[in-house]
Amino acid sequence: MAGSLVVRPGGVSGPPAKGFEVAYADRDGSEFRRPLVDAWAFRFEDVAPVRAFKSYKGQRHLPGHWWSSTVGGHIGYESWLERDHVMLLDFDPSVVGISSQPFWLFWRSDAGKSVSHAPDHFARRDDGTAVAVDCRPADRRKPRDVAKFEATQTACAQVGWEFRLVGAPDAIAVRNVRWLAGYRHPRAPAGTGGLRAAGGVLRATAADGRGLLGGGPDQGAAGAVPPAVVARADSGCVGATACPLAGVSGGAAVTAGPGKPVLGPGDWVAYDDEDHQVVALAGTSVRLHSATGAESVVLASHLMAAPDFAVIGTEPLPAVEPSGLLATLPEPVLEAAREREQRWRSKPGCCPAPCRARRRAPAMTRPPSR
Incomplete structure (x- = not known):
């Protein structure tokens, strides 16, 4: 041609x-x-x-x-x-x-x-x-x-x-759009009409005080598409390139426990002496867009551990007491473990038993020739 x-x-x-x-x-x-x-x-x-x-x-x-x-x-x-x-x-x-x-x-x-x-x-x-x-x-x-x-x-x-x-x-936008595109194809069970219907289910369950995935007669209708797609159908984000898209690996929110969402796309947070909007979640990373237009990507654990971190417009985060393996042991057992560790450290060239057990196996000798 x-x-x-x-x-x-x-x-x-x-x-x-x-x-x-x-x-x-x-x-x-x-x-x-x-x-x-x-x-x-x-x-x-x-x-x-x-x-x-x-x-x-x-x-x-x-x-x-x-x-x-x-x-x-x-x-x-x-x-x-x-x-x-x-x-x-x-x-x-x-x-x-x-x-x-x-x-x-x-x-x-x-x-x-x-x-x-x-x-x-x-x-x-x-x-x-x-x-x-x-x-x-x-x-x-x-x-x-x-x-x-x-x-x-x-x-x-x-x-x-x-x-x-x-x-x-942008790699994150491409991954999100490719994922959402699968639900715009006619082979998708819900289709575009199903997404809008799912948005209606979301509004209805919110009005009744029921969680979208908390069970009930409407769970089957809402379960036709993943929750992240339902949320975008309700907010008008499906098919809108200007809408902030969230990473879809494992969910669209960082949670502090069952039924306790802490952070999601669109939330505003105080961090590093400035207000930021959460525009994407991918794995353990959070993508932020500041009020001054700057963008950054931080680990969720680092973000929520910051002294000035707060989710704007929500209740304060629940206090989490420090915990670890040694902290769960009874006091006599913990003292005995520390004493044993001190003995190991006080002897030059000595290491714990698990380390001594990993000795090199004796080299194999070649059998004598006949």
């Missing part, structure tokens, strides 16, 4: 006389090449890719297809970086159409030679505006590629499109 799209109307190939030209193909296979200013209103979100997504042995990038709930079908990508940005576009509630490798853009270089480039993605927003996206890591943008990106940005500006040159997205 790419070879035939290079040919201009009338069977003439070569760079445009002036400005930019665009070549694209309809879903039915019809191919067109015309000045960009004459084709700016075309629905490029519905075109066929101008490049095939090929796989071969020894390939350095991994192409494939991502199922998009926005378009109700698969969208191709040439690398995992492109896949992540397709996924983020699909998650953006303002995007109503997405295409991959939507068109070839042609222009004449300063030396008079023909130059072409195909953007990675094209997206249409619900207000009619459009955005063209090129994906390339910052450390892999060669001067020749940068010149093409700059020309593409100029072309987009001429027709009122936004142009984005993007690199690796």
